Amino acid sequence: MFSLRARDAMSASWAVSLLSKSLTGFSFWIVGTGAASAHVKWFCAYDAAGQPRGLENVLCRDFELLLGVALLWFFSGCVVERTSLGELLVRSINRVTEGLRLHTEVMIRAVCGFFFISLWAVGGIILTPELKTTSPQVGLLQLAIAAGLLSRRTMPFSAAGIVVLFGLAVRDYGTFHLADYPIFLGLAAYLALTGLQKDLFGVPPLDVVRYATAVTLMWASVEKWAYPEWSFPLLIEHPGITLGFDNEFYMRAAGMVEFTLAFALAWTPLVRRVAAAMLLGMFISACFEFGWLDVIGHSGIIVVLVAILADDRPREAEYRAPWLAPAGLCAALTVTLFTYYVGHAAMFNTSIL
Template identity: 60%
Template sequence: MLGRVRNYACGVSPACVSSGFSMRRLVVRLRSISPALALAPIVALVGTAPASAHVIWFCAFDVAGQPRGLDQVLCVNFEWLTGLALACLMAGCMTEGTPLGTALLNALDRVTTRIRTDTELLVRATLGFFLVSLWGLGGTILTPELKTDAAWIPWLQLAMATCLIWRRTMPVTAAGIVFLFGFGTWQYGLFHMADYPVFLGVAAYLVLSSLGITPFGIRPLDVVRYTAAVTLMWASVEKWAYPEWTAPLLAAKPQMTMGATPELFMKSAGVIEFTLAFSLIWTPLVRRVAALILTGIFVSAVFEFGKIDAIGHSGIIVVLLGIAADDARRAVRVRDVALAPAWYGGALAASLALYYVSHAALFGGLSALPVI
């Protein structure tokens, strides 16, 4: 992001600087271009869109299979990639407390006003589209790869979509989502459903929004933001643990790697996704820009993978738009920058440990726990 800032800063002529171009005028100028500045990282990362599609919707997979060992995941390339990602995260935090950061936040507030005002309506409409689409597809539990022969599930999903019309019946839809999540867990196992905790976050959002409550001061949007972050962190670990799942896709579409080896591409895609997911729980500007970048990536993936991807990711896309439009602010302190490496490293270590330990416990026995 700072690279983009420098590019725009270079657009200020030396003559203007030498003639005493004031900071105030610079901020005014940056405000006029900051919407494009905020969207620039989306263009830069749009090439990673195919890697962010949920690969198990389009390729053969085996959740019970042995994941790649941590000694292969935690290699030199991985360390360099995470170090670069952490540097970008800290740079974003440092920018946030400057006049430039304030200008960016003000610009985001202006261009997302309508989304912010109608976030709940957009969530209800998009979720209604999602549920009606599942009813049309038939034989699907919440996501394209969770198949079922139960004929009543599509009709339940249609009834859930109907309940979104009225605000008072939104908790009924939420209860349906929780029930289907539990049904999917019963059919496919808890480890498999760990890919989708964002559904539980959406259910909580519907209930809290309908009742107008904020337990412990946590807003409905915050709940779904946290679950979206956890969902994407888990998915990023999956890219490192099972890169072979994507191999057929990369073989069919070699342009996706942008000249990198498939191994490096999958590590990079996982690091980008994990860092953006972690950013969703960090400071206001960082999380809003991360939400915009993720939205651009998911939308771009639709053009590559078609309507199945559009249906499956419609819910998280609207959630990300809501996060990008959220104008809640707080003062960014020095410790937000200083503690970023510790929190990022802790989240990374916890995600890797939880994935590998839970997989070994469920599929390989405790004796198969990996050595870290």
């Protein structure tokens, strides 16, 4: 009798825990995970060559629960997109973002100019705060990149300068570390293609940087699962952002929200615009939490998200059947996890499991 009661109590406890975490997963989708959008390598100690959490620890029950919530929300968004409610949302977004849409190119050029002038003013940074350098030529190149953004004719030269900086960072910090930042290559492609008034094999410049942003954020989300302990000092310093839940679950949830919204940036028109709006809220709230370092470091991502939100180009061919959304998300998650862990094991001789 005692054994049956104990088992019933354990089952009830597990059910309460499951319901609580399900509601938490729902709340993450409503309020976002803003502070988790701060790039942990800018604020805390890290070891990119260290052993990541094994996949058997990453793919746990909480992970499966959060993935289920993500699939439900993603599928629901795709269903709503082709309804009258979806059309109303599109019209509403179009009205709000019309001014931004008309000045997308100028906006991106201005923010990129601000970014590179800020890097030059701070000094000793290649592209992001943890990528340090002592070369004085880097600062001069950053100023030249900013100057080149003043004219369309010189934008391709600025793009080439960004690629040079990215190459220097790869030389000094390795390919795996720079896999965090393909958005810089995406911005370089956008600036070059816009300056030359060309597409990339039929893909418009804004779509090129949109895909690069999606890959950047999907990769960063895997890092939240592989190395959650890097963020624990931030969570201890800012305990309110965890919504009262333990740090392990918070990092799993933050990674799942970020991965799903990042993948949505590569999906259908309304879905990616809503995802861009949610990501904007997360990144902007992180700027208030972590200050100017976060403002400068994430300015490139923020301006691209604004451009995606404002992009209203009608593309009927981009709409897909809603049932493809869960399959696409699961496929992207599998490929990204596999690439991250296999790549890390190959470069640093670490274990996958």
